[in-house]
Amino acid sequence: MRNRAWEIRAEMVANVLSVDVAVGDAVAAGDSVLLLESMKMEIPVIAEAGGVVRAVKVSVGDVVQEGDLLVELG
Numbered sequence: 151m152r153n154r155a156w157e158i159r160a161e162m163v164a165n166v167l168s169v170d171v172a173v174g175d176a177v178a179a180g181d182s183v184l185l186l187e188s189m190k191m192e193i194p195v196i197a198e199a200g201g202v203v204r205a206v207k208v209s210v211g212d213v214v215q216e217g218d219l220l221v222e223l224g
Contacts, residue, residue: 156199156223160214164188169210171221175203183221184208195220 164186171183177197184195201223208220 156197156201157219158183158195158197158221158223160186160195160216160218160220162186162188162193162216164193164214166208166210166212166214167192169206169208171203171206173203173206177201177203177223186214197221197223199223 165188166184167187168185170185171177177183178200179197181197182194183197186193186195203221204224205222207218207222208214214220
């Protein structure tokens with residue numbers, strides 16, 4: 151069976167306030183992986199599925215657009 155990658159993407163334009171995972175970290179469904187800020191509101195980005203972090207595509211201070219890839223889980 152082939153490993154399936156799960157992509158976590160931005161749902162809105164936002165600033166990256168914190169990155170709570172690193173490549174190789176195990177993540178469970180419901181875990182927070184990032185904290186975004188938009189319009190003075192803090193928005194936690196939650197993993198919908200568990201897995202191991204394959205890639206983190208953003209850094210603190212980045213501005214992301216709707217649909218941008220944030221984290222890839224495998």
